[in-house]
Amino acid sequence: MxxxxxxxxxxxxxxxxxxxxxxxxxxxxxxxxxxxxxxxxxxxxxxxxxxxxxxxxxxxxxxxxxxxxxxxxxxxxxxxxxxxxxxxxxxxxPEQQLFAETVLDDISFGPQNFGMTQQQAQKTAYQMLDLVRLPASVASKSPFDLSGGQMRRVAIAGVLASQxxxxxxxxxxxxxxxxxxxxxxxxxxxxxxxxxxxxxxxxxxxxxxxxxxxxxxxxxxxxxxxxxxxxxxxxxxxxxxxxLLEPESTQFARQLAQKGFKFNKLPITEEQLAQQLIPQLGGHYG
Structure with missing residues (x-):
């Protein structure tokens, strides 16, 4: 949209x-x-x-x-x-958005609120767990028993479950x-x-x-x-x-330019930096 x-x-x-x-x-x-x-x-x-x-x-x-x-x-x-x-x-x-007793209930809450049946919502919840790289075994656990990184993924899965x-x-x-x-x-x-x-x-x-x-x-x-x-x-x-800060690749390229390296435009990503730098070092990019 x-x-x-x-x-x-x-x-x-x-x-x-x-x-x-x-x-x-x-x-x-x-x-x-x-x-x-x-x-x-x-x-x-x-x-x-x-x-x-x-x-x-x-x-x-x-x-x-x-x-x-x-x-x-x-x-x-x-x-x-x-x-x-x-x-x-x-x-x-986003882990502060968690509220349900189990991970499964938390992720499936949104889809049910928007009209999915419980069975459909739970099927979607398992799909979202896979999408955010969490094992299905966490579904029955309390989200508050998970690590901080896992809680973050559960919260994101809950948002994604409403598609x-x-x-x-x-x-x-x-x-x-x-x-x-x-x-x-x-x-x-x-x-x-x-x-x-x-x-x-x-x-x-x-x-x-x-x-x-x-x-x-x-x-x-x-x-x-x-x-x-x-x-x-x-x-x-x-x-x-x-x-506002420049990306690290841009900052590094500016330092290299002061030492004689040439850039037709300052790179903003590692890929752009490598593409312009490697030929100047006698190598081949890609």
Whole structure:
């Protein structure tokens, strides 16, 4: 599903002494099936933005279009259940979303809430366990008896069990070891290749550079840039002005350039770095 924001503003605590804008006149479009990353400093409006996509928050002004559904300040919650099935959200520390007595009950809760029979929901739950690389034997266990990494996977499986067409990920790999991080990012990439629209909030610029096709940059409740990763990460002045880091591959390439290596454009991923560097070292890439 394509996602369009048009002049969206969200005001927290309107009319009160602590009133402030979480979003200010934000407009953009995410194409259907895109892998989009949202970056920016803490407090810039990233989480506020994505919570509008499944209508956990509604705009104070402006309009949001998700597929064919329009969301405004007047939209009633009772009309939003179909949208929330289509738009899944994995919060920061998703293991805090767990609540059921067993892993099976936790994963199958969402599908049953959206109309699946218990038998169908449990079959889906086992499929999701396999998808997130957990053994079927954990289904009967309490999710709170699992390791932190396993709990994270159970929470993600619970979101995926409702088979969303849009998946929002708010720092989904925070705190995981490198292997767990890579396995989950590979899963999200696989889902995107199968047609799921992925929206990733991340401070990991390597992930943004490697996976994203579109990058939205937030700063103080404003959308200040909507561009491709290559253009953003090759714009050093822009990154410095907004306190954003370059990917490690780009930083390394800059150091190499000072030592005489040539780059027709600064690489932003390890693959791009190797492609340009290996021939200069007398080797062959690929």
């Amino acid at each position: 394509a996602i369009t924001f048009k002049n969206v503003t969200h005001v927290y605590q309107p009319g009160g002494p602590l009133e402030y804008e979480g979003l200010t006149n934000v407009s953009f479009e995410i194409p259907d099936g895109c892998f989009t990353a949202i970056i920016g400093q803490t407090g810039s409006g990233k989480s506020t933005l994505v919570q509008h996509i499944n209508a956990l928050l509604k705009p104070t002004s402006g309009t949001i279009k998700i597929g064919e559904r329009i969301i405004t300040s007047e939209t009633k919650n009772k009309h939003l259940k179909p949208l929330r099935q289509q738009v899944g959200m994995v919060f920061q520390l 969303p067409t849009v998946l929002i990920l708010d720092e989904p790999t925070a705190g995981l070891d490198p292997q767990g991080h890579q396995e989950l990012m590979d899963l999200f990439y696989q889902l995107n290749q199968q047609g799921t629209t992925i929206i990733l909030i991340s401070h990991q610029m390597e992930d943004v550079a490697r996976y994203a096709q579109q990058v939205l940059v937030m700063d103080q409740a404003h959308l200040i840039r909507d561009d491709q990763p290559q253009a953003i990460f090759n714009d050093r002045a822009f990154l410095q002005a907004h306190n």
